[in-house]
Every structure is written in structure tokens, then in C-alpha cells.
Amino acid sequence: MDTASQLTHGAKVVLGAGIAFLVVSFLRWQEVSADLGSIGSIEAGQSMWHGIGVIAGLIAIVLVAWQAVRLANVTVDVGVSPSLITAALALLLVxxxxxxxxxxxxxxxxxxxxGxxxxxxxxxxxxxxxxxxxDAPGGAPENAAATAAEGTGADGRPVAPTPHVPEAGASEGVTDGGSTPAD
Known part of the structure; x- marks a missing residue:
């Protein structure tokens, strides 16, 4: 089985866009040119890897490496879910x-x-x-229906049973004739 197929669609987007971001980060993000007349022209530019862009680049490297670790099925226990780490790194990158x-x-x-x-x-x-x-606010894992059937929510806490509410207009004990049975 292909390990890339085990990643969620979101993880695939993170990995693909992260790699593309790293490639684009080495291209000129700012560029200026000047015409020097008969001598020619001069161009100068800089990539993202100047100033505060260095931090963005390092975060992108860590993010792609983190996704590669997940792709290799290596378990790293850091106390929070891998998707939360990915989200934190992505937020810092933005x-x-x-x-x-x-x-x-x-x-x-x-x-x-x-970029x-x-x-x-x-x-x-x-x-x-x-x-x-x-892990998203208001989100439920893919197996939420199974955990709800077992009496626990997505976070593992007990779930209260849903009370039975009769349909509007329906009354218990009403027979076909519309009269209630005698006591």
C-alpha cells in the first residue's frame, strides 16, 4: 500500500504547497533594474531569505520535514496531536x-x-x-458515529442519551378511532 494514500487530503495539500513554497522562496521576491544607457542595464533583487523571511523559510523547512516524518509513519509523541502541530506551523508560516x-x-x-x-x-x-x-473547533473525527454509539463523544467524555420526543400531533394511547382507551 502506498504511504501517500494514507495521508489526509489536507496533509497532502500541506506537503505539496509547502514544497512549492520552499522552491518559490529562493526566487526573487523583490527586484529592481536600472538602465545605464549605452553601458547597459543593471538588475538587483533578493529572495525571501532576507530579513524576517529567514524565519518563514525555516518554518517551511520544519513543516515539510514534519509532514515527511508523518509520511514515513514515524510516531513522535510530543503531547499534542500531529494535526495540531501542523496547524501551528502553518499559522506561523502565514x-x-x-x-x-x-x-x-x-x-x-x-x-x-x-509565495x-x-x-x-x-x-x-x-x-x-x-x-x-x-481536532478542529466543532470538528468530529471520521469515526464519530461509532464513538457516539458507544456512549462516548469524540473527545472520550460520556455523551448523554438523546431523549425520545414524540412527533407533533401524536399522542400516546390514541387508537385508530381517535378516542382514548378507558381506564
Whole structure:
């Protein structure tokens, strides 16, 4: 069985968008050129890996490595669910990428915009991953019906039984003739 098929769709999005983000991070996010007349022209630019972008890049590396560990079925017990770690890293990635985007607001290129979009795609994938794992607020795991049938909720706490509510207009003890039986 293919190990990639064991990942949720959200985890696949996180991994794919994270790798694409890393590739784009090495391209020029800011670029300026000047025409020097008969001498020629000069161009200069920088990738995301300057200033606060270094932090975003390191977070992206950790995020992709974390997804690779999950893909390899290695269990790392850190006290919280893997989907929460992925979500936290994705949130940090979006925050630091957005900060880099705002700080270096002059001479942006297409690659800066694409990097920002990819960081948001990583966060969306992390949210989907949270929902699939049942860790999202209001989310339920895929086996929520089975745990509810056993009398426990998705978080393992007991669930109160659902009371029986008769349908509107229905009355207990009413016979076909519409009269109630005599006592």
C-alpha cells in the first residue's frame, strides 16, 4: 500500500504547497533594474531569505520535514496531536510570510505574490487536516458515529442519551378511532 494514500487530503495539500513554497522562496521576491544607457542595464533583487523571511523559510523547512516524518509513519509523541502541530506551523508560516510581504513592499515580483498564496494554501491544508482528525473547533473525527454509539463523544467524555420526543400531533394511547382507551 502506498504511504501517500494514507495521508489526509489536507496533509497532502500541506506537503505539496509547502514544497512549492520552499522552491518559490529562493526566487526573487523583490527586484529592481536600472538602465545605464549605452553601458547597459543593471538588475538587483533578493529572495525571501532576507530579513524576517529567514524565519518563514525555516518554518517551511520544519513543516515539510514534519509532514515527511508523518509520511514515513514515524510516531513522535510530543503531547499534542500531529494535526495540531501542523496547524501551528502553518499559522506561523502565514504570519511570517505576510510580515515579509509587508516589510518588503517595494519592487515586489510575481514570486512574492505566489509565495503568499502558497503560504495560505498550506494553512488551508492544515485546517482540512485538523477537520479530518477531529481536532478542529466543532470538528468530529471520521469515526464519530461509532464513538457516539458507544456512549462516548469524540473527545472520550460520556455523551448523554438523546431523549425520545414524540412527533407533533401524536399522542400516546390514541387508537385508530381517535378516542382514548378507558381506564
Amino acid at each position: 504570519l511570517f510570510t505576510f510580515a515579509k510581504f509587508l516589510v518588503d513592499d517595494e519592487f515586489r515580483t510575481f514570486w512574492a505574490w505566489l 503568499l498564496v502558497l503560504s495560505v494554501a498550506v494553512a488551508v491544508g492544515a485546517w482540512l487536516n485538523l477537520q479530518a482528525a477531529g
